[in-house]
Amino acid sequence: MTCQCGKPVKARGMCEMHYAQHHRRQRAYGRWTPDLVDAQPVREHILKLRDAGVGNKRLEEEFGVPHSTIQHLLYGQRGYGPSKQVRQATADRILQIPVPRTGVEFVRQDRVPALGTTRRLQALVANGYSQTDLISRLGWPENGSTSELFLGQSRNIAVRRARDVTSLFAQLQMVPGTDRKARHRAKAKGWLPPLAWDEDRIDDPTYEPEVVDKPRTAEDLFSDFEYLLSMGVGAEEASRRVGMLPASMKRRYERHGRRCPAALTSVAWQQIMTGFSADVKAAAAVRAMVAAKSKPTGVLCQGCVHFVECSSHRFVARTAAAAFTSAEKPS
Numbered sequence: 001m002t003c004q005c006g007k008p009v010k011a012r013g014m015c016e017m018h019y020a021q022h023h024r025r026q027r028a029y030g031r032w033t034p035d036l037v038d039a040q041p042v043r044e045h046i047l048k049l050r051d052a053g054v055g056n057k058r059l060e061e062e063f064g065v066p067h068s069t070i071q072h073l074l075y076g077q078r079g080y081g082p083s084k085q086v087r088q089a090t091a092d093r094i095l096q097i098p099v100p101r102t103g104v105e106f107v108r109q110d111r112v113p114a115l116g117t118t119r120r121l122q123a124l125v126a127n128g129y130s131q132t133d134l135i136s137r138l139g140w141p142e143n144g145s146t147s148e149l150f151l152g153q154s155r156n157i158a159v160r161r162a163r164d165v166t167s168l169f170a171q172l173q174m175v176p177g178t179d180r181k182a183r184h185r186a187k188a189k190g191w192l193p194p195l196a197w198d199e200d201r202i203d204d205p206t207y208e209p210e211v212v213d214k215p216r217t218a219e220d221l222f223s224d225f226e227y228l229l230s231m232g233v234g235a236e237e238a239s240r241r242v243g244m245l246p247a248s249m250k251r252r253y254e255r256h257g258r259r260c261p262a263a264l265t266s267v268a269w270q271q272i273m274t275g276f277s278a279d280v281k282a283a284a285a286v287r288a289m290v291a292a293k294s295k296p297t298g299v300l301c302q303g304c305v306h307f308v309e310c311s312s313h314r315f316v317a318r319t320a321a322a323a324f325t326s327a328e329k330p331s
Contacts, residue, residue, distance in 0.1 A: 008136035036085040042094050043073050043082065052100045063097055065090075066141045114149060114157040116203030119192075120169040121150050126186035126193040128177025128241075138164050169194070175231075176224060176241045218256055225249065226261065235263040247271045 007015035014022060049059065059065040069090060076082045124134055131150055135142050140161070148154045173194035177183075186193075192209060201207040221242055228238035239249045250268035253260040260268075 039086040114154040122191035130182040235267040
């Protein structure tokens with residue numbers, strides 16, 4: 001689950017920053033109502049589950065209730081007693097867990113091998129989605145058991161979780177992610193991308209895909225970019241997802257003699273003109289400082305907010321150098 005800004009949710013459907021803003025605003029208006037309820041009914045329900053043979057590990061694996069949450073409810077933190085209040089969402093999650101009438105009702109018949117799930121998660125990381133992002137999308141707690149699943153250290157997984165991952169894999173396998181660190185991590189660990197797997201055999205422990213390690217071609221780049229456009233993704237966002245700037249993507253099309261999509265042409269020219277305008281403004285600022293005989297080493301480039309000598313705006317740096325060379329020559 002993610003916030004409207006795309007970041008992981010902390011509370012009430014909002015990320016940490018938006019939740020803090022909402023909290024401050026509501027308190028200022030006198031409308032703040034804490035999302036907390038009495039912990040006693042929840043604590044009693046956990047004890048009933050324990051009496052029926054449902055332990056902490058099962059609660060975490062099957063229902064996503066972290067071990068630490070249960071410990072705080074039952075025993076509290078060091079120096080403090082058991083929690084007196086608990087978040088409404090946590091209370092709802094725990095109270096909806098049925099108490100089995102007999103121990104055999106919770107025999108692990110609802111578990112499947114974790115291999116296929118691990119392969120799908122690793123493939124999505126290789127496709128540019130971070131572990132944190134995927135866990136947030138799945139609505140799982142980020143803890144040791146989920147990390148073990150990503151690393152291939154889990155033998156079994158709840159059917160419900162396996163289905164959630166299969167559904168997420170179907171949604172994202174053809175949509176390149178934007179997290180480069182995730183891709184580097186997957187490459188370092190040898191995790192294969194989605195297209196390397198046969199979906200009909202990805203759960204088969206005897207199946208090993210044939211990996212052909214060939215470099216990514218320009219045709220692959222164009223194909224991915226145009227696929228994203230066809231799915232309704234804007235040209236600027238599509239360029240970012242394939243790891244390019246719009247202007248760079250436009251030049252790549254021109255170098256390969258391909259017709260540039262109209263949507264890309266418009267966005268690329270807008271980027272180019274914005275950068276040119278910023279360079280002109282920065283150069284004017286440098287000339288003004290030259291006229292005032294003050295060194296420009298502290299002048300910020302308006303294009304990228306670095307010093308004028310930045311390599312990204314060489315035009316500005318050359319203008320400054322030429323201006324000072326001319327100004328400092330003896331007359």
